[in-house]
Amino acid sequence: MVSLNDHRMQSNGHSSAEATWIDRLSGLRELGWRTGGPGERRWLERYPEGVPAELAYPQQRLGWLLQQAAERYPSRLACCYYHEQLTYAELLSRAERLAMVFVREGLRPGDRVGILLPNLPETIVALFATWIAGGVVVSLSPLMVAEEVSSLMKATGCRFVVTLDVLSPLVCHGDSAPELVVHTTLAGRLTRLEQLGYAWVRFQKVGFGSVCPQARVLRMEEAIQSVSQGREPNGGGIHDPAFVLPTGGTTGHPKAVTLSHHNLIAQAWQLSHWSRGHHGEETILAVLPFFHSYGLSTSVMMGAALGATLVLHHRFHPVSAVRLIESHRPTMFLAVPAMLSALNTKVLRERKCDLTSLHSVISGGAPLPAAVAEEFEEHSGATIVEGYGLSEASPVTHVGPLDGTAISGTIGFPVPDTDARIVSDSTDETVPTGDVGELLVRGPQVMLGYWDNPEATAEVIRDGWLHTGDLASCDENGFFRIVDRKKDLIITSGFNVYPADVEETLRGCPGVVDIAIVGVPDEERGEVVKAVVVVESEKSFDRRAFEAYARDHMSAHKKPRIVEVREEDLPRNFLGKVLRRELREQHDGMSASEEVPSAD
Incomplete structure (x- = not known):
């Protein structure tokens, strides 16, 4: 060799x-x-x-x-x-x-x-x-x-x-x-x-x-x-x-x-x-x-x-x-x-x-x-x-x-x-x-x-x-089945999106106090990127500026397709880690009228 x-x-x-x-x-x-x-x-x-x-x-x-x-x-x-x-x-x-x-x-x-x-x-x-x-x-x-x-x-x-x-x-x-x-x-x-x-x-x-x-x-x-x-x-x-x-x-x-x-x-x-x-x-x-x-x-x-x-x-x-x-x-x-x-x-x-x-x-x-x-x-x-x-x-x-x-x-x-x-x-x-x-x-x-x-x-x-x-x-016949992802990797249209990367970038956007990125089911893409954004005031938050910032600082497949804005803190465990599973469950319980898609 x-x-x-x-x-x-x-x-x-x-x-x-x-x-x-x-x-x-x-x-x-x-x-x-x-x-x-x-x-x-x-x-x-x-x-x-x-x-x-x-x-x-x-x-x-x-x-x-x-x-x-x-x-x-x-x-x-x-x-x-x-x-x-x-x-x-x-x-x-x-x-x-x-x-x-x-x-x-x-x-x-x-x-x-x-x-x-x-x-x-x-x-x-x-x-x-x-x-x-x-x-x-x-x-x-x-x-x-x-x-x-x-x-x-x-x-x-x-x-x-x-x-x-x-x-x-x-x-x-x-x-x-x-x-x-x-x-x-x-x-x-x-x-x-x-x-x-x-x-x-x-x-x-x-x-x-x-x-x-x-x-x-x-x-x-x-x-x-x-x-x-x-x-x-x-x-x-x-x-x-x-x-x-x-x-x-x-x-x-x-x-x-x-x-x-x-x-x-x-x-x-x-x-x-x-x-x-x-x-x-x-x-x-x-x-x-x-x-x-x-x-x-x-x-x-x-x-x-x-x-x-x-x-x-x-x-x-x-x-x-x-x-x-x-x-x-x-x-x-x-x-x-x-x-x-x-x-x-x-x-x-x-x-x-x-x-x-x-x-x-x-x-x-x-x-x-x-x-x-x-x-x-x-x-x-x-x-x-x-x-x-x-x-x-x-x-x-x-x-x-x-x-x-x-x-x-x-x-x-x-x-x-x-x-x-x-x-x-x-x-x-x-x-x-x-x-x-x-x-x-x-x-x-x-x-x-x-x-x-x-x-x-x-x-x-x-x-x-x-x-x-x-x-x-x-199974007993040797067929393998993927049950879930151990990590929080998002796969959208075949592309990998790592939530931590997107969060790190979008935290630099003015008006963002905290942010979590999760993948949510989508019929066409498999999953889409969702941003849960914590702000000081929903009324004063500029959504268009947020979307423009995302467009200018990251690849198209990484940009959030759904943006949820809230004033309350993100759910975290005792170590301070964001509970992404809880956010995905909350999304599943939302009605279509509560979801706000990105302008893109």
Whole structure:
């Protein structure tokens, strides 16, 4: 096994703090992740036919994943976006040439490259170019505000950023500008009406000036064309960091999951075998955002492993998604429940649509209501199953079997080479079958750790097991069910929202005496963010100013959709901790007329 510490220290001369973090991660990785025997894994007896319990994983870095797809299927469409199409051979060529540009501009092995893009062909090019050049991708979300982007860039030491022209102000905020900005644009590819809107937004964001006056700036297309020959994938260890994404605490000291090359290749192999996809024949509707590990692994990684065509769109919209399904005939759809709900209610109930090309739909990110799944299955005829995961596990650990034996309300079985236990909170001992406890998992897809945060890593990975913080049960047939969240994490439309982060930000709003953030049920989004705001006087509190403050200081998915204003104190326990469960119960008891939605 290549030493992560040796490779990174020799090539980068990292600080002693970073070296300590890497040493800790290496030690965690050396721990075994298999259970003692198959008797502890009752789900294996009911694995779908043709899905092995154990896999042989390529001992390669991620650049190889695209390389092998291009060698096997050079002329097959790798991705399509509006009228643009790239074959696997073309995609590899562009990635290798952009990798050469990165190296020419001074990228060293282990350097971090921020990618701030929606789902575009350029996103896939930038991802693989970074890995081929030996860099580490830092995932910057278009949903972030400038403060969040700046904080994550500083914490990870991003030197280069690849972004969209209209998003460039997010990465060139204050003194946080990177050394190099490579930018692309949607101009010229959208519909005529969309072009007008895009031009107006670009003018408002950038004006007539440079996209980032503080940095060296390159246009991606010109940069790629400036080199005639690409770069072979950079050498290095398979356990080196490859992908860093925030998972909470993005203000102050961000907590960011760090996934290795091996984590992501293992996940690609697990998912491609579980999907029982036909190599070189599948087409995936890729509308889950690539800046999250769910979209990255289920679309980009699994897609490359299968030699699949990715049908891209820069954002999910129900009408656009149906149009793409009818015109491009995808066979697989990776989704969150909010997407399926929106398709049902906003399109499929209104008119008959041809979704018969879909054979598999996997939903994750939030609990999938049975009614939503049943209705979408009626419209499409596809097999719909629910999965489970978390960013710390690349992210998929469980998926329902796609052979028709899945049980509604369960998250199915652990994927190949993945172990799971349900343990008691008090003893960490495995609980009896059917009992509820915390879900623990381990497998080759479990993260290296949190970036530059060995203490937080040691809290969640103990004795080789990743403590998910979710309460679950496992029945006698090996089907797992998520019962509740141990933590107060809110999942809205598949995005994680951490109440403490939102509270910390909104406490800075004038007029706010105290605040608590909770998640409340929502049919379309799974949950929405609710703010319970304590003020001195309800009459003098400026709700519009509060909502404007939220809009300016946090990502759209974090903003409260429901705001309750009160003068009385929040319910707390004897230690002073806010009783969020009591607030959720109070919300459940409110009438619709008492709820005040945000103006957004």
